[in-house]
Structure formats: structure tokens, C-alpha cells
Amino acid sequence: MHKTENTDVLIVGQGLAGTMLSYHLLKQNITHKVIDVPKIGHASRVAAGLINPIVVKRVTKTWQAELFYPYAYQLYQELEVKLKTKFYYPMSISKLYGKDDHQFWQYRNAKEQLDDYISVVSRYDLPEDIKQPYGYGTIKTCARLDMATMLDAYRQFLIKEDILIEADFNDDDLVLSNEGVGWNGLKAKHIIFCRGAFDEHSRFFKYLKWNNTKGELLEAEVEGLELDTIISKGIFVMPIGQQHFKIGATYAHHWSDLIPTDEKRRELLDKWKRISDSSLTIKEQLTGIRPTLADRRPVTAFLDATPQLGIFNGLGSRGGLMAPYLAMEMAKNIT
Numbered sequence: 001m002h003k004t005e006n007t008d009v010l011i012v013g014q015g016l017a018g019t020m021l022s023y024h025l026l027k028q029n030i031t032h033k034v035i036d037v038p039k040i041g042h043a044s045r046v047a048a049g050l051i052n053p054i055v056v057k058r059v060t061k062t063w064q065a066e067l068f069y070p071y072a073y074q075l076y077q078e079l080e081v082k083l084k085t086k087f088y089y090p091m092s093i094s095k096l097y098g099k100d101d102h103q104f105w106q107y108r109n110a111k112e113q114l115d116d117y118i119s120v121v122s123r124y125d126l127p128e129d130i131k132q133p134y135g136y137g138t139i140k141t142c143a144r145l146d147m148a149t150m151l152d153a154y155r156q157f158l159i160k161e162d163i164l165i166e167a168d169f170n171d172d173d174l175v176l177s178n179e180g181v182g183w184n185g186l187k188a189k190h191i192i193f194c195r196g197a198f199d200e201h202s203r204f205f206k207y208l209k210w211n212n213t214k215g216e217l218l219e220a221e222v223e224g225l226e227l228d229t230i231i232s233k234g235i236f237v238m239p240i241g242q243q244h245f246k247i248g249a250t251y252a253h254h255w256s257d258l259i260p261t262d263e264k265r266r267e268l269l270d271k272w273k274r275i276s277d278s279s280l281t282i283k284e285q286l287t288g289i290r291p292t293l294a295d296r297r298p299v300t301a302f303l304d305a306t307p308q309l310g311i312f313n314g315l316g317s318r319g320g321l322m323a324p325y326l327a328m329e330m331a332k333n334i335t
């Protein structure tokens, strides 16, 4: 039991959503506590951390890319300075062209004016381990966000500032009042749930149309392969240093457990073979659940009947791109 204490906001969950929200509350001088316990299946510590404002398949901007991308770029670098930790690596994507892709990219670029984001020029200068019979086009505005490193560094900061409470939050322990909420000796005006896919099972959010997906990816070593760009062809191959790569990711709408599957490992290895004949050594196969709603849009909202309760969720497969801007907006709404 914590001593009775007042704070403006309680955040439940310190994944990407909770971390971004906490940082923006801090910037607005809004007092808060973050309640979190690491759970198996949470997304942010598994994610590859690809930041990409272009839908590769359709060669079009992602939803709100003009807002999300520049803000994310600036915010992560600002946070790196604050936490004195490196976790944001600007990097291009090299999309290996198939037979007709070059023409398709030219057509899409002419139609959507994507010159600030992509270069359609067909280049052939990747390392020879990479199959590039039709060359590759470039998405210039991308990055690798090392989410696990960022989350760890931010957690240390929260501990130092006495903001983190390590506890497994149970909805039944929450007390609602006209003034706000009470939990475990703490009183706050608002509580914002950032529990990712775990919020699907909350009695407060059961009515949302959830469509979470299980994702799997590989961490692997490819001896002799050095890349300074992310390769894309059906899957992405993202360099993380010392000839190690994240290779992913898969999607499944139905699953019985969070154990990595042979089926998805084979799927990723088959796609790798379309990119390279080099053999790879799998170091780890990771799984997590992407918190996703049926309309595939994020949700930042307070409940009509109980506006003390809010949710920041539904970051899906592009959380890294969207979370900073959405957290900034939500923090503004709280003030």
C-alpha cells in the first residue's frame, strides 16, 4: 500500500504509448505516476522499430504521414539528449524492385508527388549477397527506433524521479469518484490506459472492436553482410550492427499462445531466400501482440460516461511513427 498521494494523472502501461504520454505530460508540467509490470506478449520490446511514412506495397503516404513523421523525427532525437542514450538511427529503405516495380514507382510518384520521401531511380549498388536483378528504389525518410533501449532508459528515469510504480494493475481496484479516480492510496484526476493488447480484456474497453495481431520476427546473423540500409521485399531486413539483422515480420489474426511457431519461421526464411542466398544463423525468434482496432486507427479518447478514464491504444504496426504526435495531442487535451 502506497501512502495517500495526489497526482494529476495515472498512466497504466509503460510500453511505447505510456512512455510517450508520460514524457509529454512531463513537458506540460502535469504530475503523474506510471504503473507497469512487464508482461509476456507486450509489443514494444519485440518490435523491429521501423519508422516508415510510406506504404511500400501501394507506394503512398501512410495516414497523417506529414504530421507524424517530422514530429517523431524531432521528438526521438530530443529524448535521446534528455536520456543521454542513443536509440534513433535514421536510415533509408531499399525496396528491391520486382519486374514491373520501377514503372509502378514512377507512376505512383508522378501521381502522388512523393519526391520528398522516395527516389524512384533504379540503383544496383547493394552488396552482392543481395539479389537485385531489377535494381531497387529508395524510401529516404525512415529510421530504426531501438524501442527496448529507449524504454529501458526511460524506465530508469521514471524510477529516479519516483514516478514508476511496479504493480500489476487490476481494474477492480480502481475507485471512481466525481473528482477523479483512486487506486492503492493514490488519487488522480484522470487515469489513462496504455496497456496495448492487454486492454482488450479490460471491462472498460471490451466494447471496442479489437483486431489484435500476433507478430513474429527473427534476430539473425549473416556472416560477412554489412548493410547501412533496410532491405524490403515482402519482409524487411534491418541491420542492427555487427552483421546482425531483424527480419520480419509476420501477421496472424488467430493464435493459441505466444510461443514462436515453426510455420512463421519457415515463412520468414522462405522470404529471406528471395532476397539472398547467404545462410543466416537464427539467434532468436520473438513474438508479440500488436494492439490493433478493426478500423486500424489509433484511439486517444476519454470515455463519455466516465471522462476520468482515458485510453491511448491501437498503435498497430506503426506505433513508432504515430505515438509521439498522438501523445502530444493527448497531453494537450488533458490540460
Ligand SMILES: Cc1cc2nc3c(=O)[nH]c(=O)nc-3n(C[C@H](O)[C@H](O)[C@H](O)COP(=O)(O)OP(=O)(O)OC[C@H]3O[C@@H](n4cnc5c(N)ncnc54)[C@H](O)[C@@H]3O)c2cc1C
Binding pocket: 012, 013, 014, 015, 016, 017, 018, 035, 036, 037, 038, 039, 040, 041, 042, 043, 044, 045, 046, 047, 048, 049, 050, 051, 167, 168, 169, 170, 194, 195, 196, 197, 198, 214, 215, 216, 217, 248, 249, 250, 286, 287, 288, 289, 290, 291, 312, 313, 314, 315, 316, 317, 318, 319, 320, 321
Ligand atoms: C513482431 C512485431 C513487430 C513490430 N514491428 C514494428 C515496427 O517495425 N515499427 C513500429 O512502429 N511498430 C512495430 N510493431 C508495433 C509496435 O510494437 C506497437 O505499435 C507498439 O509497441 C504498441 O505499444 P503499446 O505501448 O501500445 O503496447 P505494449 O508495448 O504492449 O505496452 C503495454 C505495456 O503495458 C503493460 N501492462 C499490460 N497490462 C498491465 C497491467 N495489468 N498492469 C501493469 N502493466 C501492464 C505491459 O507489460 C507493457 O509494458 C511491431 C509489433 C510486433 C509484435
